[in-house]
Amino acid sequence: MQMQGIHHVAYRCRDVQQTIDFYREALGMPLLLAISEDRVPSTKAPDPYMHIFLDAGRGNVLAFFEIPNSPAMGRDENTPDWVQHLAFQVEDEAALLAAKARLEGLGLEVTGPTNHEIFQSIYFRDPNGHRIELAANTVKPGQLERLRELAPAMIEEWGRTRRTVRHAAWLHEQEFAAAP
Template sequence: MTAPVALSRIHHVAYRCKDAKATADWYASVLGMEFTTAFAEDHVPSTGEYDPYMHIFLDCGGGNVIAFFELPNQPEMGKDPNTPAWVQHIAFEVSDLDALLAAKAHIEAQGIDVVGPTFHGIFRSIYFFDPN
């Protein structure tokens, strides 16, 4: 039996977006994330397949990175009709309840509807949606 892979952390998670610039701007203004890099290619490096894309990376703090792909030649993205909207989400951590309430106020001040805080027994959460 071989030893298990020794993971140190998640490098990044990647999602699809409609517009890379609008997505980067939204995450910067709403959540204070810093744009770190972007690259565009015509061919997928892993497969060699022709499929132009823009790939952006945003710093979430604490060594965490979130990435997005803009895929202009692919059909418009949709939602999984078999999965409720509340199931698929990204959760970010703040230092304490005061920081959570301040984040909620900041997000609402930008005209975004926020649900919560919701108490889950071990932590509290707020919920809102990225329109991109």
């Protein structure tokens, strides 16, 4: 089986119009289409919903469901708040800084830029509470190849120890050495 890409990623939202407005205004994602049914096609369960699809660029689609007959939205309280997020790529660091200024101009609280060495990123939340990351690649020649080589050994060690694996610590050594 050969994957051809992600068809779409779907999340829940509180209000489809508010979600459409936010993603269009804050991130320039237009509405592609909407689907609404009385029953869930895969399970046949009676559960009216509105399913929207937004254009995230380059053929990528971000989708949301508003499901008014379900309990209020929540989150997995056993998973740290920073773990689950949507990350979108921007052209470069200048675009990342421009996006940060634009988002702050819309009244959003934005964290970052954060240096991940192979990319810089900023973080903010949509009106549903979903954490959004915008990332600009800053990878240097050879870094991704080195990380790919290290990955199997890192996964093996993690599987044995469930402790921090230091094989790729070189990514952040300079950043942490400069910290007070």
